[in-house]
Amino acid sequence: MKTKSLAISGIIAALYVAVTLLIAPFGFTAIQFRISEMFNHLVVFNKKYMIGIVVGVIIANFFSPLGVYDLAFGVGQSVLALTITIISIRFIKGQLAKMIFNTIVFTVTMFLIAIELHLLYDLPFLYTWFTCAVGELAVMAVGIPVMMGLNKRINFNKLIED
């Protein structure tokens, strides 16, 4: 791994954590609006961003009230969803379509978080999945225009590539 992509991944992780902790009306538990989840769209521009996002999720979940549980399930969800996206978007044309696909993948995989909350608090599984998924869907959907706009200012693909 090149030094530069290492540094960028580290900073992306830090950014994820900072945004989770600061701009978070509710970043943890059943009803989630994690603004930082829109960073997940970065993998659409370049798959190398995945590792930075995952490290960010790891550290952010250290701060979570559920500690190591969130670590296992939260990281599991991110890794699963990002892998699905990275493998599948090769077959999808157009940035917008890729991002919509990514949003759907993340929304659906929230079932992992719902399982976690179900195991821990005994919250009803389907209801929890629904509330988690709605939050994720909202943030990721809003994230599409935001990240596209950002990409015009700073070329994400070029930044990590050279």
Added chain:
Amino acid sequence: MMDKLIFGRFIPGDSFVHRLDPRAKLIFVFAFIFIVFIANNTATYAALLIFTILIILLSRIKLYFLINGLKPILILMAFTFFLHIFFTKEGDILYHWKFITIYEEGLRQGIFISVRFLVLVFVTTVLTLTTSPISITDGMEVLLNPLKKLKLPIHELALMMSISLRFIPTLMDETDKIMKAQTARGSDLTSGPIKERIKAVVPLLVPLFVSAFKRAEDLATAMEVRGYRGGEGRTRYRQLKWHVRDTIAVLSIVVMGAVLIYLRKYS
């Protein structure tokens, strides 16, 4: 918000728990999370509770400080407790008043789930309170070392974690600064419907991203100038040392697991 919560904060100290090797603490906490699920009756949950209190005493973290810092979670816990009491309809009726009926099974379940939750949160919080993030990363790197055989970039991952831990406060300051700057220009981040609030985040992210990427570039240049070449042959400033007390800590969790299995079967 951050001043009120204590997760992920590190409080330097010199207690038994503070002096433990981060590797021992990580093994301990991960094992603890598994053995908590062995508990299924009053004796086992009581044993867990006593064990947790012992850990807190050994860490010399004041109990009221923990409770104060974990208030939001305790509220959540109370909520699930009442959910169980009112919605479980099994066992004998303990109390009945108009439309409120409390069943024995509901009370039992409520107490058990609350205790499970309490010990989990307290033990993991004690870990983060007594171990600096840097030594947690060091410990994780060593513990994950065997995965290198699977060609996983463990050293790079650990370095990335150190980098981001180093930059979290910096970027949080920056986020805060940008938030204040945008508020001064009339953007409203803290009130209004969620849709408006999410919209207000956009002018926040643009400068944040630009400055973060600039920092990353500077950092990469600085690393290259100082001859960073990856993990091979790199020496360490902080060396981890395994003491007798670390073995004791790991053994104690094994013993605890055995005690729980015994109590689960024979009480």
